[in-house]
Amino acid sequence: MKYLRVKEAVLQELGKATPGFPLSENSLARRFGVSRMTARRALQELQQEGYLSRRQGKGSFPTERRFSQGFLRVRPFYEFARAQGATPRTQVLAAELRPTPPEVGQKLGVPEALYVERLRFLDDEPVQREVRYLHPAHCQDLLRHDLTRESIHDLLVHTLGLPLTRVWQRLEAVALPDPLATLLEQLPNAPALRLERLTYTFETPITWVEYLMRADRYYLEDTFIPQGERP
Amino acid sequence: MKYLRVKEAVLQELGKATPGFPLSENSLARRFGVSRMTARRALQELQQEGYLSRRQGKGSFPTERRFSQGFLRVRPFYEFARAQGATPRTQVLAAELRPTPPEVGQKLGVPEALYVERLRFLDDEPVQREVRYLHPAHCQDLLRHDLTRESIHDLLVHTLGLPLTRVWQRLEAVALPDPLATLLEQLPNAPALRLERLTYTFETPITWVEYLMRADRYYLEDTFIPQGERP
DNA sequence: CGGCTTAGGTTGTATATACAAGCTAGAGGA
DNA sequence: TCCTCTAGCTTGTATATACAACCTAAGCCG
Structure with a gap:
């Protein structure tokens, strides 16, 4: 060896x-x-x-070191809201063609992309900000749809016919810096969950998305049956 | 290509x-x-x-793609450290019988339980604090083992012969209040991941555990193949 | 019949070679 | 001075070869 x-x-x-x-x-x-x-x-x-x-x-x-582990999956916003018994609302802050920042451009492999920024409310309280870049060659029809009502994930899969065959994602805790803290009606440096996700159709990256979720309104929960843990 | x-x-x-x-x-x-x-x-x-x-x-x-949707899986600390190539160390801060706080007592169904508190290091940096309550009737032999070296999960499964058949867990972001921040060598209100977990043997809850993980040293990451997402 | 050996498949490790493609510093020329 | 080009580094791709380690099934032998 x-x-x-x-x-x-x-x-x-x-x-x-x-x-x-x-x-x-x-x-x-x-x-x-x-x-x-x-x-x-x-x-x-x-x-x-x-x-x-x-x-x-x-x-x-x-590289600068960090530690990672685990396995996780997060549900779409409307499904989450329904499970909480809360009323969801979506405000679209931007939806346009925009140059990609370097980290995202490298992952999507394009210099500019469809940019969508949305603010999500539960019972009229802002709880999540979504920033998303979509591959322009595959997703250009997306802007014709009503992004305040429809799940982008569902649009990609069912309307544009893009099979989402692979997902990479990372979840971490962050402190909210100030313009974001205000947008989410939090104090500066309030804790939040940050989920970053890159979704593929086979080997083609289709969309990169970052969710910032208020820690006092969001948690991830699950029950499962472990595999191969019998003594 | x-x-x-x-x-x-x-x-x-x-x-x-x-x-x-x-x-x-x-x-x-x-x-x-x-x-x-x-x-x-x-x-x-x-x-x-x-x-x-x-x-x-x-x-x-x-592969059978049973990448379990909605699930979050966390590996034992030593396995995690090995995968990271870092040197793990464990310091036991407490291991004794102790009355259960109400939230935990309700979940475990007992008024007092084995209490274990441990601090986990990677490369001599404190990165995780674990607080755990164990059902006294099932786990009393546990204190005879060296908790600085062995995984409690493995002890339960392999030494005590308790099959862990069901897991409930919740993950959230928190701000570290001061005694904890100092313990983990962070500034007060630094963000952290908090994982709370209740593990069952069939219908009997065996152990409740809370992990606090420094946000600058821990994140959760994964790649998976979704189920039933074809258009 | 039952157990052993073996032949031939598989992936894993290690090496050598060749050229393509990205990057950079320095030589050289306008 | 400033620009261009190139030599020489880097990693990326592709090939050929050799042997080790692991696995299975066929066949041999007691």
């Missing part, structure tokens, strides 16, 4: 803020006496695990 | 419930006129994306 030895060694150095970055496949291969393909595999796995960021032509750089 | 062509083709066949499984690297390579390593890459990526399950000596099979 040579590639594991290389991984371990690189992982050690990552902890020490060594000034030896960026790493390169060839230099690692020489240092450990392995082939480039073996060093490459070590770096690829470290990238996949979130330790390294690799860019063609530049090299492999350490 | 030959490996992409192979991926696409395999993905198509996956949709059709073709009886051509299991797939093998060599047969794919012959069919598409590519090298084994190229076919291998296609299969590896499909595995990583959750479409295929590959086993040495057997082959590549389509």
Whole structure:
């Protein structure tokens, strides 16, 4: 398991803020006496695990570390509201073609996209802000629909006929900075859940979305039966 | 991009419930006129994306996609730490019989319970606090074990022989009040994820637990394949 | 019949080679 | 000075080869 030895060694150095970055496949291969393909595999796995960021032509750089785990799924807003017995309302703050910020542009693979920003209310209280970018080639018909009434997810699947075959998502807790806190009628730095989601049709990313949800109005709850936990 | 062509083709066949499984690297390579390593890459990526399950000596099979909608699953701390490549450490702050607070007592159905409070470190940084109440009639042997080294979940399942058949849990964002913020080396009102969980053996509640996780060190992330979302 | 060995499939690991594509610094020319 | 181009680095893709580890089924032998 040579590639594991290389991984371990690189992982050690990552902890020490060594000034030896960026790493390169060839230099690692020489240092450990392995082939480039073996060093490459070590770096690829470290990238996949979130330790390294690799860019063609530049090299492999350490990433800022964070920890992740788990499994989760979140229901559409109207379904959630119905389950709470509250009255939902949606205000569309923007719906237009707009250049994509770099992180989103990289994920969607386009320089500009349909931008939709919506504010969600339960019983006339703002509880969630949604910011969404949609792939322009696949979703251009979307703006003809009433985004205050219809679920974008349902529109994509049923009206535009885009099968949503894969979902990547991340959930975290954040403190609301000020323009957002005011928009959601919260004090600055109030806690909120932030859900970021990228949805694919096969290998094509279709839409990126960020939800910010007031912590005092939103939680995720579930009951399930675990698999393979019998003694 | 030959490996992409192979991926696409395999993905198509996956949709059709073709009886051509299991797939093998060599047969794919012959069919598409590519090298084994190229076919291998296609299969590896499909595995990583959750479409295929590959086993040495057997082959590549389509996965049952039971990615359980609406569910949130959290791994044991040591497993999580290992996956992150970080060094875990556990400090036991309390382990004793204690009266249950009303919300917990109601859920467990007992007036007093085994109380365990632990602080979890990754690379010597406190990242999670766990507070747990255990049903005294079923878990009294637990205090004889080393709670700094062993997973309570594993102890319950494997040592005490309690099948954990049902789980209720809730996840939310909170602001850390001051004694807790200091304990986790955060500023007061820093955001955190709070996970509350009640675990049953059949209809008997066994343990209630609350995890507080630093927002700057914890997030939940996943990729899954949705069910029944085809148009 | 029952158990063992073995042949031949599978994926996993490791190497060498070649070229394409992205990036950057520095040489060179206007 | 400023611009352009290129040499030389990086990662990405593709191939060929070799052997190890794992699995299954067929066949052999007691």
